[in-house]
Amino acid sequence: MDLAHILHMNGGDVEETSYAKNSLIQQKVISGAKSSRDKAITNLYCSLYPRRFAVADLGCSSGPNTLLVISEIIKVVEKLCIELNHESPEYDVSLNDLSGNDFNGIFKSLDTFKEKLSNELENKMGPCYFSGVPGSFYGRIFPNESLHLVHSSYSIHWLSKVPNGVNNNKGNIYIANTSPSNVFKAYYEQFRIDFSLFLKCRAKELVEGGCMILTFIGRESDDPLSNGVCYLWELLATALNDMVNQGIIEEETLNTFNLPNYYPSPTEVKLEVLTEGSFVIDQLEILEANKNASVDIDFEMSRLQHIRAGIEPLLTSHFGENVIEDIFNRYKKILSDRISKKRTSTTNLTITLTRKP
Template sequence: MGLHMNGSAEEVSYAKNSSLQRKVISVTKPLRDEVITNLYCNTLPKSLAIADLGCSSGPNTLLVISEFIKLVENLCRKFNKKSPEYKVFMNDRSENDFNSIFMSLDTFKETLDHEMKTQIGPCYFFGVPGSFYGRIFPDKSLHFIHSSSSVHWLSKVPDGVDNNKGNIYLSSTSPSNVLKAYYKQFQRDFSLFLECRAQELVEGGSMILTVIGRKNDDPSIQESCCIWGLMAIVLNDMVLQGIIDEEKLDTFNIPTYYPSPSEVNIEVLKEGSFAINKREIFEVNWNDLDCWEALDIGSEMSKSFKDNGYNMAQCIRAAIESLLICHFGDSVIEEIFDRYKNILNDRMSKERTKFTYLTLLLTRKP
């Protein structure tokens, strides 16, 4: 498929353009803390195996792992117990920049020891390349699985969407067969994801998934399609100006699906291996201006939106540049994102743009 986050330390890398994903991780911290506390207190384990799926590379990669270890270490001190050993599995596609993760591990461990003011339990790290739409771990080998901003990416572009002309994702003008094809691909992928994780978790093991979703049952509404609709405007304009070939655009579709709460629930219940302990829905602004209404109209506001338009374009670029290059070639990439930045600036200055996120806490049934 060609999809992978931009690696390295360049300006367009995921490592330098993932503040939105970091904000999402911070929102879900209280739920993780609750789950980790229960996991430790109920079992007092000598060894803990945890996995992060879709870990990418950069400042967010080891954030959840760090929080997990620090919380468990504090619980060990509280109950006067010996620290467990930690087996940490970092998963992403094989194109991921695993080298940068491995090179950061010594500093990571030193920082943890310094913050805890004592040596922590032994930590063993493993890089696990491969798609999570398949088995990636041994049977019953994990106690806790975490994945944030990853599972809404599909394993491939759905089949039978060749007539989605002028669009690159779902929209109000997408034919009904396109809507059905995307939903069926989501069903297949998410069901397989659950089936595989059910075999890899121990009984009673927990999994926290956070994905971009939608509140409404209609998958083609503005709520979930806006970010790609704006990109489609850019690409269509470039077709009209002869910069991009029309046939190239007509055969390009984004391999993602933003499910509704009911769609997620249905697949979990159908697969049958997990109990849904909690489900949370929250919104995150595209930009960093959480007090949007309080801003004064004027130069400072204009500058802020200009900066955030650029930041949002960089965020999307870090995620899908590999797909665009694979399909359109690298000669048009700068032009695409320069235009995209401008259209984002315009939209973000006129309305409060935001993503809807769904978080699920699932427990492996006996």
């Protein structure tokens, strides 16, 4: 599976299954991380006072959330400029995602974005330059010491590839209760390789004292199955297994499909940061969505659309376009039945890091 060419959110801004129309969950996660983000931006600006403020959003996707964080970053800096009687800096904003991302949709919205942001600010902001930077963030994508701030939301839990050695994960599409022990180890090892490489690359691209703010799906405990997303993947696997039993999908086709995700624990994240050695951990925050809420069927059904917007291209590439509607119709039925009996919650981690000298 060539993820660099296959993996992307559903494009467009009007289609019912597009990411743009099904990204409310990500928006809530972005809002939940606001206090940590604002604190990190304030500390960064007040330590470096950059005249050219270079920001990169990694895994930017497309839709209403793409420019939301950029807007909030600029607002924090502009407020500080007023308080400190500083001239507004120039903003150099780089939007990164894989080449299949709907960059055209982003570019079409830039004029409206700039006008709206300018109207919301108390003072006249400095010029704001945008560029799209296609490519995997599990590799170098920017020149040495060219960035002050790196932000990424809901992207780091995507691996660079499906782990090696998971061919015996039969009937499953991710880590599950019935997965052999080697599958657990393979997923963790791939996370370690990818996250360490991510840190090494960003350490080269950030200036000394530069900052990273990363938010991604994780888990609170050391149990790899403790995040509710794992249960949602098990339900999708149930739908696919039903289709195998009915002869709609070949068993071998299902057995060769595994998702390129990993949801790390805080311990695992800290260990890789300390082992790689380029960054200081400023803060690691755990946010759990719906932890104390009762079952919300409408929310869970919206999560189905969110899931579809994110993984439909992967499923289409592997199983074929002709079965996609069948897969999601079955998944919706199973999800509606099971979720009314069992509430799920999603653990999100937000970590802020500063590049060492």
